[in-house]
Amino acid sequence: MEIQKWAEEQATSLLSSLGNRWLHVQGVVEQAKWVSAIFNEEEDKNLLIAAAYLHDIGYAPSLQKTGFHPIDGACYLRSCNQYRLASLVAYHSESTFEAELRGILPELKKIPREHSLIADALTYCDMTTNGDGKQVSFQERLDDIFSRYDPNHIVYKAIKAAAPALTLGVRHTEQALYQKGLISKT
Template structure:
């Protein structure tokens, strides 16, 4: 995927992919909402752009709203870019064990782990059109560079 980004952005995407779930670390949890907790930590490390990507990965605004944390999340400026979409693409086409899967398979995986009344289930359901858009935009960018995605 790095072929569609300049070197600096490629490094940023790799860092964001590694760190997008850092907010799950027990010592970083302040709100129990991992995108926000991870972003606040990265801000404390003067990594503002990385914090933005982590804060909003995988369309986190949907879950933040259900948790009553949208005002807190919105204190962090959101980056609207292909890098942000590519981070969501990476998250939404990879299982927790690192296995690459299709977007549909990833949704099935998420839904199989949560009851339909769970906040995560509801948030992903509401976010699905936006998530699909992020995945499709990233795939289009890859296809334009001749990098065909087959999952």
């Protein structure tokens, strides 16, 4: 619980003034609280919820260095000796695709990537919560992103390229939710 409380305090102090970004983060946290039931260990549950609080912390103006929120957030978390959270934040929602388009993939790759159900669950929570913090389907989230950005925009291109990998992470999490009896077969 300590890591979760620390993450909540960090996110509140750095993101609460950012309007819809803060609403989105709070929605992702609510989703993570529900999704965390797929884990048996309290440590894993707390880590997912903490990562949900922190996944967009790199949008905080005081933390921006590269202008790419996954890296900026991860760098901040590394400075706080939160290396596992830094990894989860750095790579959430398949950030490698956008990092490559931005030409900063080498910077991202300095942070070791965690491949785990926790990482997939964080992506699931982010990709099933819209910009206003409301729970939506994965397809609705993709449609929303594509409707907000021009096809030539870097975010549009990155999400389009990342869609197959995002789908795998979402499906992996849905399978775990199904196995725990939290959703019906999709």
